[in-house]
Amino acid sequence: MKKFTALFMLFACLHSLHANETVKIEKGIKIPHIEFPMKEGKGMYSTKGKCNMCHSFGYIINQGNQSRKFWHDKVIKMIKVFKAPIYTKEDIDTVTNYLFENYGNGKEE
Numbered sequence: 212m213k214k215f216t217a218l219f220m221l222f223a224c225l226h227s228l229h230a231n232e233t234v235k236i237e238k239g240i241k242i243p244h245i246e247f248p249m250k251e252g253k254g255m256y257s258t259k260g261k262c263n264m265c266h267s268f269g270y271i272i273n274q275g276n277q278s279r280k281f282w283h284d285k286v287i288k289m290i291k292v293f294k295a296p297i298y299t300k301e302d303i304d305t306v307t308n309y310l311f312e313n314y315g316n317g318k319e320e
Contacts (some may be wrong), residue, residue: 247272254309261297261306262289271314278318282310 289295
C-alpha cells in the first residue's frame with residue numbers, strides 16, 4: 212500500500228507541475244539552405260528532373276568523381292530500389308552520360 216501511495220503522490224506532483232505550467236519556451240531549429248549547383252551540360256535538365264525529385268544534387272556530388280560503370284550502376288539502383296522515374300534506355304543513357312561527363316573520373320570501369 213505504501214508503494215501505491217508513493218507512486219500516486221509522485222504522479223499527482225508531476226501532473227500538477229505540468230498543469231500549472233505558465234511559461235512556454237519556444238525553441239526553433241534553423242536549417243541552413245545549401246545550394247548544390249549542377250554543371251551545365253548535355254542532359255542536365257533531364258538529369259535534374261529525374262534525380263532531384265527525390266534527393267538534392269548534393270547526394271550526387273558527395274559520390275565523388277566516378278567511372279561510367281559506377282554511374283550506370285547507380286542509375287540502375289535508383290530505378291530498381293527507389294523507383295526513380297527513368298523509364299527508357301535513352302533516359303538511362305542520358306543520365307549516365309551526363310553524370311560521367313560532368314562528374315566522372317575518365318575511366319569506363
